Amino acid sequence: MAAAKLQVPRGTFDVLPPDGERRRALDAAAAEILGRAGYAAVETPVFEDTALFARGVGESTDIVQKEMFTFEDKGGRSLTLRPEATAGVCRAYVEHGMHKLAQPVKLWCSGPFFRHEAPQAGRYRQFAQIDAEALGSDDPALDAELILLLAELLEGHGVAARLRLSSLGDAETRRGYGDELRAFLREQESRLSVEVRGRLEQNPLRAFDSDHPGTRAVMAGAPRLIDRLEPEDAAHFADVRALLDEAGCEYEVDSGLVRGLDYYTRTVFEFESPALGAQSGVGGGGRYDGLVETLGGPPTPGVGWAAGVERILLAGGATAAGAAPSLAYVAVAKPERARQAFAIARTLRRAGVRTELEQAGRSMKGQMKHADRLGADWVVIVGDELELKDMAGGDQRVVGERDLVEAVSR
Ligand code: HAM
Numbered sequence: 001m002a003a004a005k006l007q008v009p010r011g012t013f014d015v016l017p018p019d020g021e022r023r024r025a026l027d028a029a030a031a032e033i034l035g036r037a038g039y040a041a042v043e044t045p046v047f048e049d050t051a052l053f054a055r056g057v058g059e060s061t062d063i064v065q066k067e068m069f070t071f072e073d074k075g076g077r078s079l080t081l082r083p084e085a086t087a088g089v090c091r092a093y094v095e096h097g098m099h100k101l102a103q104p105v106k107l108w109c110s111g112p113f114f115r116h117e118a119p120q121a122g123r124y125r126q127f128a129q130i131d132a133e134a135l136g137s138d139d140p141a142l143d144a145e146l147i148l149l150l151a152e153l154l155e156g157h158g159v160a161a162r163l164r165l166s167s168l169g170d171a172e173t174r175r176g177y178g179d180e181l182r183a184f185l186r187e188q189e190s191r192l193s194v195e196v197r198g199r200l201e202q203n204p205l206r207a208f209d210s211d212h213p214g215t216r217a218v219m220a221g222a223p224r225l226i227d228r229l230e231p232e233d234a235a236h237f238a239d240v241r242a243l244l245d246e247a248g249c250e251y252e253v254d255s256g257l258v259r260g261l262d263y264y265t266r267t268v269f270e271f272e273s274p275a276l277g278a279q280s281g282v283g284g285g286g287r288y289d290g291l292v293e294t295l296g297g298p299p300t301p302g303v304g305w306a307a308g309v310e311r312i313l314l315a316g317g318a319t320a321a322g323a324a325p326s327l328a329y330v331a332v333a334k335p336e337r338a339r340q341a342f343a344i345a346r347t348l349r350r351a352g353v354r355t356e357l358e359q360a361g362r363s364m365k366g367q368m369k370h371a372d373r374l375g376a377d378w379v380v381i382v383g384d385e386l387e388l389k390d391m392a393g394g395d396q397r398v399v400g401e402r403d404l405v406e407a408v409s410r
Contacts, residue, residue: 011117011125022313023128026157027110030130033153037145039108039132044088046112050078055294056087058262060202067115069125081114084261085131086288086304087295093135094297103136110309122279122311133304135292140236143267143287143303144243150283150305151249154271158316161271161282163251165244167237169229170265171290177225178204188218208256219256226255233266240267263288267303273315282315283307328408329376330357331367333383341382344404348380351405378408 008014015023031041050070057063069081082088089107092098098105110130117123132149134142147163154161168174181204189197193212200207208219229237244251251269259268268286276282285305292300330345332338345357356374358367364381371379371391381387381396388407389396399407 009125011119013124019313023309026309026312027130029156030108030110030153033149033156034108034132037106037149039106039134042089042092042107042109043111044085044092044109045082047079047081048088048091050080052087052091052295053080053083056090056263056291057084061260061262063115063260067117069114069116083113083115085109085111085113085129085306086133086261086263086291086302089131089133089304090135090288090292090295090297090302093300094292094295099136099292099298099300101136104134104139104142105136106132106134108132120279122276122308122314124310128309129306130309131304131306133302135302136300138236138266138287138289138301140239140267141243143240144247146285146303146305147240147244147251147269148247148249150271150285150307153307154282154312154316157312159271159273159282159312160275161273161315163249163269163271164254164257165241165251165267165269166226166253166255166257167229167233167240167266168225168264168268168286169233173228173230173233174225174265177223177228180223180228181205181207181225184222185218191215191218205258209258224255226253236266259284259286263291263294265289269305271307273311275315275317276311279311281308282311324375325354326377326408327375328353328355328378328380329367329371329374330355330380330382331364331371332358333364333381337382337384341380344380344382344386344401348405348408351409353405353408380404380408 053068054064063083068083071079073079089109093105108131111128112126113129114126116125119125132146134146151163182200185192185200185204185207191214192207193210193215196207196210196212196215207215210216257268257270259270264286266287266289270284271282272280273282274280283305287301287303289301291302292298328348330341332341341357345355348355356376362370368379376391379389379391381389385398386401386404387396388399
């Protein structure tokens with residue numbers, strides 16, 4: 001009996017060629033753009049103590065309430081596959097005493113993240129993020145810098161995205177506003193969706209996110225947090241905006257912008273691409289001036305963003321790949337020459353030449369066809385003599401083994 005075929009778990013996917021290269025190219029572009037602005041690469045574990053996310057991301061969020069992949073290890077510790085990067089980066093900042101370094105500390109990372117969400121186009125249970133964080137300064141220039149760096153990354157990958165921007169003020173403003181909004185919503189409770197009513201106590205702001213018609217009608221007249229900012233927070237937001245304006249970065253101030261994480265203070269933003277349909281958020285972030293302290297560190301402001309790799313590649317479509325370096329194909333004219341061909345391919349590769357070698361026992365005719373299919377610029381025919389065929393011009397000549405590297409490097 002044939003064994004049953006196995007498939008990837010729900011909400012996950014295999015990365016197949018040519019997507020593997022596209023993902024690496026995106027990572028390389030992020031390294032380049034962020035590296036130029038002083039962001040250094042870090043890596044944190046893919047799983048952490050569950051408490052880190054419960055405390056960091058926030059107990060009332062969908063992520064913590066419904067979406068975490070949590071398990072017990074053999075020692076009975078509760079661990080969770082990271083649903084996002086910021087909490088882990090802040091934990092590392094505290095754990096390694098990075099507050100003693102010159103501030104701000106600018107870090108970036110990329111890798112897999114895990115959320116148990118209902119899968120659909122652009123929404124997966126394992127996805128990749130590129131994440132950038134700046135810790136240790138509340139300078140609005142950091143907020144603006146980070147937004148512009150993400151805009152540059154998206155633009156470079158052909159993603160036309162709309163930028164929504166808002167400010168949440170500090171924790172106290174948010175609390176006061178939460179009470180005001182809750183009282184406002186209670187007065188019109190019968191018009192609200194069941195879900196929003198259920199969340200009224202814990203997170204009334206979520207009502208802005210609802211697509212329920214009754215709720216939307218109520219929200220149109222709701223008080224706005226942006227009108228309740230303390231003068232200092234309003235001035236901070238004005239500075240961020242002025243820097244974006246001067247840089248010619250277009251955005252829309254949207255005080256109904258709700259982010260799905262609890263740690264935000266002051267600036268919040270999201271880039272949305274209409275090309276993505278329902279899951280339109282391609283990248284987003286904001287300031288989290290209380291998070292490091294929540295995680296047991298000294299009071300430390302911070303700001304950052306994360307962008308979804310799959311969503312960038314979906315929204316950007318096919319971007320023109322740079323011209324590939326020329327390709328040599330080493331053909332084996334006689335089976336007894338296979339070892340020599342193997343050695344020649346190795347020599348060429350070590351000399352920096354992109355080289356394919358016949359490794360499937362094809363006939364000479366089959367090999368030439370295959371070389372053509374691969375787009376080879378040169379075919380090195382290893383027989384009793386060594387011959388070099390120029391695939392573009394068509395001419396073929398005998399060549400010495402020592403002259404080969406130079407001949408195919410032209
Ligand atoms: P987030 O908005 O939850 O923010 O996620 C950032 C991006 O990750 C989203 O815009 C989206 O592109 C991608 N993403 C999220 N969930 C999924 C999913 N299930 N499938 C595919 N892509 C997804 C954060 O994670 C914050 N840590 C960002 C941040 C950094 N804030 C401050 N610093």
